[in-house]
Amino acid sequence: xxxxxxxxxxxxxxxxxxxxxxxxxxxxxxxxxxxxxxxxxxxxxxxxxxxxxxxxxxxxxxxxxxxxxxxxxxxxxxxxxxxxxxxxxxxxxxxxxxxxxxxxxxxxxxxxxxxxxxxxxxxxxxxxxxxxxxxxxxxxxxxxxxxxxxxxxxxxxxxxxxxxxxxxxxxxxxxxxxxxxxxxxxxxxxxxxxxxxxxxxxxxxxxxxxxxxxxxxxxxxxxxxxxxxxxxxxxxxxxxxxxxxxxxxxxxxxxxxxxxxxxxxxxxxxxxxxxxxxxxxxxxxxxxxxxxxxxxxxxxxxxxxxxxxxxxxxxxxxxxxxxxxxxxxxxxxxxxxxxxxxxxxxxxxxxxxxxxxxxxxxxxxxxxxxxxxxxxxxxxxxxxxxxxxxxxxxxxxxxxxxxxxxxxxxxxxxxxxxxxxxxxxxxxxxxxxxxxxxxxxxxxxxxxxxxxxxxxxxxxxxxxxxxxxxxxxxxxxxxxxxxxxxxxxxxxxxxxxxxxxxxxxxxxxxxxxxxxxxxxxxxxxxxxxxxxxxxxxxxxxxxxxxxxxxxxxxxxxxxxxxxxxxxxxxxxxxxxxxxxxxxxxxxxxxxxxxxxxxxxxxxxxxxxxxxxxxxxxxxxxxxxxxxxxxxxxxxxxxxxxxxxxxxxxxxxxxxxxxxxxxxxxxxxxxxxxxxxxxxxxxxxxxxxxxxxxxxxxxxxxxxxxxxxxxxxxxxxxxxxxxxxx
Amino acid sequence: xxxxxxxxxxxxxxxxxxxxxxxxxxxxxxxxxxxxxxxxxxxxxxxxxxxxxxxxxxxxxxxxxxxxxxxxxxxxxxxxxxxxxxxxxxxxxxxxxxxxxx
Numbered sequence: 001x002x003x004x005x006x007x008x009x010x011x012x013x014x015x016x017x018x019x020x021x022x023x024x025x026x027x028x029x030x031x032x033x034x035x036x037x038x039x040x041x042x043x044x045x046x047x048x049x050x051x052x053x054x055x056x057x058x059x060x061x062x063x064x065x066x067x068x069x070x071x072x073x074x075x076x077x078x079x080x081x082x083x084x085x086x087x088x089x090x091x092x093x094x095x096x097x098x099x100x101x102x103x104x105x106x107x108x109x110x111x112x113x114x115x116x117x118x119x120x121x122x123x124x125x126x127x128x129x130x131x132x133x134x135x136x137x138x139x140x141x142x143x144x145x146x147x148x149x150x151x152x153x154x155x156x157x158x159x160x161x162x163x164x165x166x167x168x169x170x171x172x173x174x175x176x177x178x179x180x181x182x183x184x185x186x187x188x189x190x191x192x193x194x195x196x197x198x199x200x201x202x203x204x205x206x207x208x209x210x211x212x213x214x215x216x217x218x219x220x221x222x223x224x225x226x227x228x229x230x231x232x233x234x235x236x237x238x239x240x241x242x243x244x245x246x247x248x249x250x251x252x253x254x255x256x257x258x259x260x261x262x263x264x265x266x267x268x269x270x271x272x273x274x275x276x277x278x279x280x281x282x283x284x285x286x287x288x289x290x291x292x293x294x295x296x297x298x299x300x301x302x303x304x305x306x307x308x309x310x311x312x313x314x315x316x317x318x319x320x321x322x323x324x325x326x327x328x329x330x331x332x333x334x335x336x337x338x339x340x341x342x343x344x345x346x347x348x349x350x351x352x353x354x355x356x357x358x359x360x361x362x363x364x365x366x367x368x369x370x371x372x373x374x375x376x377x378x379x380x381x382x383x384x385x386x387x388x389x390x391x392x393x394x395x396x397x398x399x400x401x402x403x404x405x406x407x408x409x410x411x412x413x414x415x416x417x418x419x420x421x422x423x424x425x426x427x428x429x430x431x432x433x434x435x436x437x438x439x440x441x442x443x444x445x446x447x448x449x450x451x452x453x454x455x456x457x458x459x460x461x462x463x464x465x466x467x468x469x470x471x472x473x474x475x476x477x478x479x480x481x482x483x484x485x486x487x488x489x490x491x492x493x494x495x496x497x498x499x500x501x502x503x504x505x506x507x508x509x510x511x512x513x514x515x516x517x518x519x520x521x522x523x524x525x526x527x528x529x530x531x532x533x534x535x536x537x538x539x540x541x542x543x544x545x546x547x548x549x550x551x552x553x554x555x556x557x558x559x560x561x562x563x564x565x566x567x568x569x570x571x572x573x574x575x576x577x578x579x580x581x582x583x584x585x586x587x588x589x590x591x592x593x594x595x596x597x598x599x600x601x602x603x604x605x606x607x608x609x610x611x612x613x614x615x616x617x618x619x620x621x622x623x624x625x626x627x628x629x630x631x632x633x634x635x636x637x638x639x640x641x642x643x644x645x646x647x648x649x650x651x652x653x654x655x656x657x658x659x660x661x662x663x664x665x666x667x668x669x670x671x672x673x674x675x676x677x678x679x680x681x682x683x684x685x686x687x688x689x690x691x692x693x694x695x696x697x698x699x700x701x702x703x704x705x706x707x708x709x710x711x712x713x714x715x716x717x718x719x720x721x722x723x724x725x
Numbered sequence: 726x727x728x729x730x731x732x733x734x735x736x737x738x739x740x741x742x743x744x745x746x747x748x749x750x751x752x753x754x755x756x757x758x759x760x761x762x763x764x765x766x767x768x769x770x771x772x773x774x775x776x777x778x779x780x781x782x783x784x785x786x787x788x789x790x791x792x793x794x795x796x797x798x799x800x801x802x803x804x805x806x807x808x809x810x811x812x813x814x815x816x817x818x819x820x821x822x823x824x825x826x827x
Contacts, residue, residue, distance in 0.1 A: 703823030706757070710749050 001218055001230045003237075006211035007088045009076050015064055016074040019091055022057045022101065023140050025050055026133040033133065037126035047129035048112040051136065055105040058098070065098040066548060075146060075208070085205045085232055092146035092210070095548050096361065100143045100295060103365055104288050107372045108136045110520035111283040114376050117516045118279055118383055128168060128277070135161035135284060142292050147207040148200065148253075151296065152193055155256065158289050159186045165284060166276040178272035185269040189259020196252030203228055203239050209299060216303055216555035226557070246556065250308030253300050254315075261293025261345045264319040268626050270342055271326075274334040278382055281334060282375030286341050287368040294348045294364050301357055302552045306560035313353025313452070317470040320346030322624060324477035328484065329620040332404045333378050336485050339623070340430065341371060343474060347445055354467065355566050356448025357551040362540055363445055366429065366437035366533065373426035373524030380419040380513045380521065381412060381489060388496075391509045399500050406488045408499060413490040415510035420490050422521040427486050429528040431479040432585045437533050439581075440540040444570075446471055447577035451569035455561045472584050479588025487596040538578060541571075733774030740767035754807045754817040758800065765796045 029050040037043045065072065075090030093101070112132060119128050138161055141154030160183075167179030200207060203226075204215050219228045226246045228239045257263065262270035273285045284290070297304075297312070304312070323343030330336045344367050351360035385403035392399055401408055413420040429438035449468040456464035494507045513521075526532070534543025541547075553563055622628065700711065740763050747760030769789040776785025811817050 704820060705822075706749050706819055713745070713749075 001214060002234075003085055003205060003211070003215075003230050003232045006214055007075070007086070007206050007208050009088070010073050010090065012074050013072065015061060015072045015093075016091055018057055018061055019072060019074075019093055019144060022054055022061065022105075023091075023137060023144060025054050025057075026137040026140070030130050030133040030137065033126050033130035037130060043126050044112075044116050044129055047133060048109065048116065051105060051109045051112050051133070054136075055102070055109045058101040058105045061093060062098040062102045065093055066095055073146060073210075087149065088147065088206070088208055089150055090146035090208070091144045093144060095550075096298065097143045099365065099545070099549075101140060103368050104136065104139050104143065107283055107287045107368060107524075108132065110372070110523060111279045111376070114282075114379065114517050114520040115277070115279040117514045118379055119277060122277075124168070131161060131164050131168065132280070132283070135165065135289070139288050139292065143295065147209055148197055148212075148300075149207040151299070152190075152197060155193065155260070155292070155296075156190065158292060159183060159190070159260070162186070162273070162284055162289055165280045166273045168276055168280065172275065174272075175275040178269070178275040182269040182273050185266045186259040189256045189266055192252040192255025192258075194252075196249045196256075199241075199245055199249040199252070203241060203245075205232065205237075213302055213552075213555050216557075219557050221557045243558075246305050246558075247307045250300075250304040251311060253296065254304070254308060254312055257293035257297050257349065258315060259293075260296075261290050261349060262319075262342050263293070263315050263346060263349055264322060265626070267319055267323065267342045268623065268630065271330075271335050271338040271623065274332070274338050278334065278375060278379035281338070282372045282379065285338065286371040286375050290341060290345055291348075291364050291368060294345065294352065294360060297349065297352045298357065298361055301352060302555040304554075305556040305558050309353050309355065309560075311353070313350050313449075313467055316346045316348070316350025316353050317467050317474075318346070319343070320350060320474040321470050321477070322346075324474045324481065326620050326623040327481040328477055329617055331406050332402075333381065333406050333409070333485070333489065334375075334404055336406070336481060337371070337374055337378060340374075340478070340481065343478060344371065344430075347442065347471070347474070350467065350471065351445040351448055354449050354452035355561060355563060356445055356452070356570065358546055358549055359441065359444035359448045359540070359570075361549060362533070362543075362545055363438075363441035365545065366441040366528070369524055369527035370426045370429035370436070370438055373422060373521060373528055374430060376517070376521055376524060377419050377423040377426065380517055381409065381416065381423075383513060383517070384412075384416055384419075384510050385409070388506060388510050392503060392506060397503055399503060401496065401500065406485065408496045409489045409494070410492040411490070411494045411507070412510070415494075415507060416490075416512045418512050418518060419521070422525045423486065423490065425525040426528050427482045431482045431589060432475055432581055433479070433589070434582065435530055435537050437528050437530055439585075440530055440534055440537065440543070442475065443538075443574070443578050443581050444540045444546075446475065446581050447570050447573045448566075450573040450577055451566055452561070454569050454573070455566055459560060472580055475581055476584040476588040476591075479585040480592045483589040483592025484596050487592060491597060539574070541574075730774055730777070733770060737767045737770040737774065740764070740770060752818050752820055754810065754819060754822075755804075757819065758803050758807070761803075762796060762800065765792060768792065 029047055032040075033043055033047060040046065061072075064070065072093040073090065074092075075088050077086045078089040080086040112129070115128065115132070119125055122128060135158065138154045138157035142151055142158060145151045145154060163179045163183040166182050167175050169175045197207065200212065204212055206212065206215075215228055215230060218230070219226060221227070221243060222240070224243050225240045226243050228237075230237055259266050270285060270290070274281055276285070320343045323339045323341070323346055327336050327339035327343065330339060344363070348360045348363050348367070351357075351363065382403050385408075389399065389401065389403060425436075429436035432439045432442040446468065449471045453464040453468050456462075496506050497504050530537040533545055534540050536542040551563065551567075619625070700707070744760045744763030744765075744767060747763065748757050751757055751760065769792055772785040772789050772792070774785075776783050776788075779785060807817060810822060814822050816822065
């Protein structure tokens with residue numbers, strides 16, 4: 001297989017031009033806002049309309065690609081190294097990426113619209129929209145890139161913009177710390193990505209995904225070595241490497257996904273990232289950026305060998321369970337959703353791991369919409385609470401209550417009826433209850449895990465059944481914490497006056513949101529109804545998304561489970577999974593109702609001030625003490641190692657360098673002595689003797705005539721003697 | 726005692742040597758000129774001595790007369806030069822007239 005043929009340049013088409021425009025438009029808006037934002041009055045509308053236009057363009061691209069079944073691929077040589085393969089760059093849009101383009105720009109547009117009201121009083125209003133745009137660009141870059149190197153570049157850019165937006169309120173100390181934490185934890189994962197890229201370059205000599213699939217499919221396992229054979233400009237290249245590196249490569253790339261998608265053990269940045277503005281949380285930390293990890297997994301899915309996939313499945317399952325469990329007792333309204341996001345992303349990652357490729361992507365899209373909807377409706381609640389705080393301040397009541405604390409809410413369905421309806425619809429989807437998109441996609445994932453466990457146990461891995469077990473357990477918790485949030489926030493009595501007794505009639509000052517916030521909520525709620533994705537509310541496979549996206553067969557030479565076998569088994573387990581998931585979701589909501597729905601007021605106030613919560617509850621509130629563990633063990637270990645290295649540096653390396661310095665000084669003194677007395681002495685002697693000869697011979701020509709005459713005489717005598725002799 | 730050719734030649738040699746000695750050692754230019762005269766006369770003595778073997782044509786004696794005449798002319802020219810030198814350097818000390826070294 002000729003590598004140069006695989007990565008040859010591909011022509012620029014009209015659709016590629018539109019795609020480039022889609023990519024460049026947010027950059028343009030970003031630059032305009034950055035440099036002229038303070039001059040323009042309606043800068044928010046520029047950003048919103050720009051993004052809306054982008055959405056329209058994406059929708060056009062999507063329709064072209066999806067219905068005409070075509071792929072846009074434009075590729076060109078970027079770097080041409082002599083004696084090596086060239087590095088290509090390119091833009092590739094297939095069905096999956098065009099669908100993601102649409103959803104990213106759609107949610108981004110809605111978040112822009114929502115932010116116009118939400119962020120209206122902020123001083124840094126323009127900067128906020130500029131950041132949103134640069135984020136969208138980098139996200140579109142990840143989606144459009146046709147090779148891993150380019151994905152890596154945008155991956156880092158997304159990390160940067162996430163950092164900027166989490167720390168948007170840079171006056172808040174917690175926000176700064178949260179942004180740094182997110183950035184650093186993401187970097188840990190990205191190191192894995194970089195390592196994976198190095199191995200790929202060494203083995204394949206290209207980063208182009210399409211070429212990589214081709215190369216992988218022709219590779220073999222020979223004597224425990226992974227062997228690739230291809231030709232570069234006619235010369236045969238055989239690369240062989242121990243098989244473990246195939247796994248290491250996959251794990252490296254997966255590490256990047258773990259960082260970005262907030263999976264165990266790097267998930268602790270996501271709850272802290274809630275320090276950013278809520279619309280940002282909706283766009284970045286729920287719908288798009290965190291989904292980039294899953295998208296990357298989908299892109300490299302055929303390149304992962306089964307060891308990696310098992311790790312992926314287990315990591316996903318652990319994150320799903322931990323996130324869901326931690327979400328059950330958070331009291332910050334946004335943190336509940338943050339942990340929920342970790343849990344849902346865990347679902348997707350787990351689905352990738354078990355080979356439920358389509359189910360994972362299906363859930364990626366359904367989750368993007370319902371989670372964005374949830375975040376925005378929660379944002380509406382926070383907005384209302386903020387307004388209440390301001391109103392009370394105007395009335396002379398200076399209460400510094402936390403507007404995000406669910407224990408101060410309750411009964412808001414009467415004050416915020418619109419938000420309540422939207423929240424119910426999206427939470428319905430999050431819980432995985434019938435007639436919602438979440439139900440269909442979650443069911444597909446659950447069926448996938450059951451099928452995988454069955455197939456694995458046929459291969460002798462009976463422990464694999466723990467994965468579906470965890471998945472169902474998580475489904476229970478998911479329904480439970482969503483139910484808890486619903487009941488605590490929207491049902492019962494308004495609890496603020498119970499904590500702050502002087503705010504008795506605060507409830508009547510709470511107003512529902514403006515139309516600019518309502519439209520995004522309404523659209524996102526609509527996107528959470530099953531009919532958008534599938535005509536059959538109980539079977540996602542009938543839907544257009546399932547039909548459209550084709551799963552890619554694994555390209556690695558060692559495959560454990562046949563994908564056709566897996567899909568047959570998934571079909572077989574569909575109804576079982578459906579029944580079970582209905583059961584656990586119902587049980588979860590029921591448990592939440594029993595605990596929080598009835599008699600909410602007393603129960604909540606009591607638990608709010610409960611002095612000594614049990615171990616399980618403390619584990620949940622503190623997210624299994626992961627932060628504590630990292631701070632006290634991992635970080636302190638790193639600091640200790642750094643200290644000892646610094647000590648080693650001071651004591652050994654510096655000493656050695658100083659010793660070498662002293663040695664050289666001594667040597668240089670010796671050399672200087674030798675130079676002065678031997679080399680210079682020799683030269684001086686020569687000079688001295690030459691000058692002596694000079695002066696003595698100069699005397700001969702002293703200008704004294706008699707002397708000349710005497711010399712002449714001696715000469716003549718000499719000649720005479722010589723002649724006569 | 727018969728005066729032999731060797732005695733003539735000896736006197737000539739002595740004169741020559743004296744002339745040489747004077748030329749090399751004396752500081753005064755006039756003295757040096759005198760030394761030159763001595764050397765010329767030494768050659769004259771030699772010519773006269775050898776002309777004894779040519780009694781008919783007395784070429785040697787003729788030569789001597791020419792030499793005496795030329796020597797007189799030479800002395801005149803040399804003394805004129807000495808005068809010029811003295812005008813220029815205000816000295817006739819040869820050790821001080823050493824501009825040739827430059």
